[in-house]
Amino acid sequence: MPSMNGTAQKSALGATGKLGLPVVDQHSALEPRASEALAHGTRKLSGKEYWRSLEEYSQTPEFMELVEREFPALLEDVITPQNRRSFLKLMGASLALAGFGLASGCRRWPDEKIAPFAHRPEGYVPGTSVPFATSWDLGGYGRGLIAKSYDGRPIKLEGNELHPINGGRVTVAGQEFAAGTTDAITQAQILSFYDPERSRHPQERQFEAGTERVGVLGAPRTMDEFKAWARPYFDAMANSRGSGLAILTGASSSPSFADMKRRFAAKFPSAAWYEWEPISRDNEIAGAELAFGRAFRPQYNFANADVIVALDSDFLLSHPAALKHARDFASRRRDPQRGMSRLYAIEGTLSVTGSNADHRLAVNTRYVGAVAFRLATHLDASGVAGIGTTGGVEDRTDEISLFIQALGADLVASQGRSIIVAGPRQPAEIHALVHAMNAALGNVGQTVSYTIEPEYERQPHADSIRALADAMHDGSVQTLLIMGCNPVYDAPDDVNFPDAMMGVPTSIHLSLYDDETSAKCNWHVPAQHFLEEWGTTRAWDGTIAPIQPIIEPLYGGLSWSDMLALAAGDASDGYQIVRRWFDEEIGGDEAVWRTMLHDGVLVNSVWPVEESAAVGDWWSDIDIRSLSRGWAGSGYELIFAQSASIYDGRFANNGWLQEMPDPIGKFCWDNAAYMNPATAEKLGVGAHDMVHLGVGGANGPTLKMPVHIVPMLADDSITVHLGYGRWRAGHIGDGVGFNTFVLRTTDAMHFTSAVVEKAEGSHALATVQDHHSMDARTTRESTQERLPQIVREATLAQFLDNLEHGAGAFHDPAHHEHHLPIVSLWREEKFEGADHHWAMAIDLNSCIGCSACMIACQAENNVPVVGKDQVMRGREMHWIRVDRYFRGDPDHADIAFQPVTCQQCENAPCEQVCPVAATTHDAGGLNVMIYNRCVGTRYCSNNCPYKVRRFNFYDWHVEDPRKDGLKAPSLTIPDAAHAGAFEGGNAVKKLGMNPEVTVRSRGVMEKCSFCLQRINQAKIDLKNQWMTDRGNGWPRIPDGEITPACAGACPTQAIIFGDLKDPNSRVSLLHRDARAYSLLEELNTKPRNKFLGKVRNTNDALSAHPAGAGSTGDTGGAGGEVH
């Protein structure tokens, strides 16, 4: 009744109903309709009452209905009169509940004081994140990052879209967008940054001359004390121009550090510089030098390559430019209709690259070179001029020859559109040969280009560490300054670095942790983490990127440049060192500097292509027979591989990385000797058995370690990963796995002949797949039977043929399986009114299995680490996992990766069985988990066919992940357990939590939410945007605005997220793609995630070859055709 005038009515308001609702006098003079409405009222009005409308006034049936609809719960309690009985019922229940709730009601919260901002800093909005561009350097190659910071705390790292290694334009479903990608190691750096066990203060240690430097406790010092010692110490050295001073650093690409080095060297010209990286590309550099006369660095463009040959190369994962390679590689795999590249891999181990190959030849690593030569010979004979090999083509029909013939034909047919790439394990000559082959095939300038290789004249790392150790043994090193690296742990066994340390009177170690090397040095000085220092990096292609401090150093510490400045008496701080370099070498005004900081890259810093790179007359100097150690060798070969998670061991104290399953082995918290089933059988070992590995003859080092059986490895090739078995890594990393560095010598840094025999004992590995079922025949057979349904794949030819004939993409005429129409027991939710239908698509063709998504998710969603013991009990917590399947018989298997996260079923089986409705759907169709409501029946997990739900069996955030066995009652918060080892550990760890995501308590189920917090952030941003420029209607969230953590990190952008309501969004297009299928769709779960099936671009000439045949045999299979 809008016409009614409130004041006019006041007089009419007399009585008040029992509940305070106004009642009207029936005889008031009102307009007819109003009085009709009021006629329903029954009560008198008195006094001052406010009312909203006459209907409300009179409690008409319409109004009552309205209220009932709006507040259904009020109907009983408020609108109908209260009575004593209902009051007592409610109160009784409330009191009963209060009694029940004693456990929670009487909880004591810690007494904490907070200090709010009296004056908020300008531009700071509490609770919002601020991105900063930065970069970091791993092994001498820069990666560009965006650090997301909340309230001054970095909590998440993303790839910088503008950085050529980490970012670039990606086209998915015909739509181009910018992507910034990262790998798992980069994602985990947040945890390392907040590691409570990072060194917090300098440590001074005294040793008696000439003794083993063990068992001597150091004294903690302050940084000022160290500086007070260091300044006069280095000043005194200035007179001798630094003779007797040796400086050992890890590799660094930083131009500003190089600048600081030059300044330091100017003051101490006699100081000797050494560089050591356990994982080194020295063979590649030497090979390029051999081929070109000086080293050039090859820049590959896999996006233009039709045929790729990886000779023992893991260019997709273990390469400084792997992220770019993966992105480019995926661009030619993503869209089979537009032509796919074909990847051949020839290797002894099973690398991630090899596992993505269309055709793979498993040969011992020592024979890869021989295969390369035969390939070169074959190319030569096929009329590809300019390689310069001599000798006829051998007319053999063995497996290798067939492979080479097919591969050779493919290469000849794709001249200028192919890439041959050799891995760092292969000797220099093979790299030179590869450069020659690439040149002969016309690839240079097309798919391969060359840029300078900076500092290529430096000693190879193995030689460098040997030279240093020799100098130390000689006694010619008076002062040793070590920055970054950890040679006591990872130097080759034969240089005997710990012994060499005894000959050095004064040693200083600058490092993040008080580690193995620190323990043998007179001084340990904490280093700054890259998130708290000033610096620069240079990427594989030369791009310069700044390192900006996102946060004040947590524990003080020095950067490498700071240390040199301190020693050189240079008063510049970190910022000044970088700025000085910038002003002097780059120049340009403040705007250039600021742009560099803002963008995270320096414009035009990419090295120009060296057109002059031409393969010289290198062949004449080579004696094929002496090319590589072990070509003629036989017996077992031992291959050293970098760990996909902890790299060379420097990240050993990072729980996320320790718990990241190896992409191939699928176990975590360990390393093992990988061997194929035939080799294991020959040795008489099975899973969990131990072997003795011995190298270098009878007196050489040996190591006893567990066996892990992996199909697809070459016979007699045993792969071991580096970086495990540390003893001063910290609480997390100590004693995890087996130290394979003891088997490494300077003359066999990459692979070597080994003596292998079965050893006593056993060692259980924490596998996250195939718990206890590896050996069972029935389970293996059943896996093979259901695999075509789970991971759908076809060869390119089959796929295109099926498309042409209108059949399903994975339809296989050999398998006609139909099932009854799917009928739901429940009324199915259609989500018709929803603004968005969030969905995901995961492209199995692009996924390379690198596991970056797992760690990105862990960082974003505060996913806890549970430890080896709990992983062995099947309690790992990863919200997204990468399933790995071997297909076919173990000798000629194929491998497929499938990232599995919550499928966000529209018809979710988990929801129906939860007795307390803790998991339900939101309006956007996402299956959400209400942690507060969950009581932990775990029924949802049982009923989840994808087994993606994770349960907090303990309060993981206060549990010690390294403690085995049954847990003690967690009555005391285990900060006490950490006391001594790392005080206040939990307090520091808390800083790294993402404040947008609940930290789950004990007894609660959790799972992937498609990064709901990011979805909501985008919505909030959109609403704020709309508030400022309203009037243009309600905008839609643009496609690509929301990126879940896994999708953002994915190096190949195999994971795409978006809104199905937008028919042109990438995810909508992908869901309509011919390759799209739902996992286990016959269960009628209606997942919001769809997988895009795998298509292998096999070579017909090799399809009879078992390695290829496995992928063509029974594609499609059950469920391939759904009606």
Place this chain on the structure above:
Amino acid sequence: MTSIPIDRPLAVPADNTYDDPTRRAPLIVGGHDFASLTDAVCAVIERPRPPRAWYIAFGISVLTLTMLGAMIGYLILTGTGVWGINIPVAWGFAIVNFVFWVGIGHAGTLISAILFLLRQKWRTSINRAAEAMTIFAVICAGMFPGIHIGRVWLSYWMFPIPNQMELWPQFRSPLLWDVFAVGTYFTVSLLFWYVGMIPDLATLRDRATTRTRQMVYGIFSLGWRGANRHWHVYERAYLILAALATPLVLSVHSVVSFDFAVAQLPGWHTTIFPPYFVAGAIFSGFAMVQTLVIPARQFFGLRDIITMRHLENMNKIILVTGSMVGYAYAIEFFISWYSGNVFESFAFINRAFGPYWWAYWIMVSCNVLSPQIFWFKWARTSIPIMFVVSILVNIGMWFERFVIVTTLSSDFLPTSWGYYTPTIIDILTLIGSFGLFFTLFLLFCRFIPFIAMAEVKGVLPQAHAHGAGTPGFQPGRQGSGAESPTSPARGKEHH
């Protein structure tokens, strides 16, 4: 162990297991009359001290019960992780034990309600103990869903209690159905048990020699005087409760089976589960009755009342239900093959030949093979054989639930497959639940008449004044209290 001295020595039990159709076998042997029967049963309670065996058993039981308390305390303080459960096997011993104990309870209700409605008079000697077993088994069962959840202190959220959050349970979840089914079952069973006990409690009250006994039994006998009107109302109430309890025998384990059958896991998602679970429950329940009754009749001198014929009848039921269970196992296999579903067929092959093959074959040999010996009368009437078989069946039925629950270990995606290994806490909790059960049962033996005296008297020949040898107490059929037999309590008074 010597038998209990009572008023007069028991005659060696006459054989009442003959199969001569011309002669109705007596239900009670040993020439008992009302008074001697009352004496025999009440002696167990009224003797100053129970036999030493009782003390030993009770001591062990209480210790075991204490251990259960410690295990639960440790669990609640530490977390569900102290058990062996994991993902994918998120349910372990707790749910196995829950289903096992609920199943045990079924025999009691079947004996007391269904056999009552079916006029099976032989039930009278065993129904009290069987019902007690039901109550205690359901108590043991009910404990497990409460403690198995992750946040035990919030277990009341599974009940529909009005609350300020306006949150209600989710009625599509079988776990919630469990709450109602087991809750109802417990309530009705308890009432049924108690109502049936009132006349006997009055007998004890009347025979009481101490003030305390008189008071306590007096309160619980609700003023029973054995009046005709009392008998009339009592019999009506008993009949109604029997009628109420009867569908529960079928419904409770059907609902429990829905926990599995409603889920869509291969090996769980089968329509055979409800009948198969009910058959299994009765099977295991009768086995447990045997396990309890065989020593009890020995120690308490009740061999005349719980006769060999009773035991033989129960063995026949064990044979029938055991065969039904075996049939269900076979049909499950057949259907999994017949369905052509790879997941389904693997689940069953994996049960038999996968990592849990040992559990499966323990189950089959105990449940299907061991009762087959009861085809032979000599086995049905042999105390050692039936005792061993009853234990084997209990073990087998526990393993049946174990096999079903661990089917979780291998579902759809092979990458998620796991293996469940119980921890010591799991095992001690299971043992502890037996401590709870036996503590309650031993207290029952000591303080409550083990035999439903009033009902047994009703089937004595003496109860039927005009038809010698035709037992008379048939409350369901008798229209008026006037035809009721003399109240046993009153009979005692006259005596």
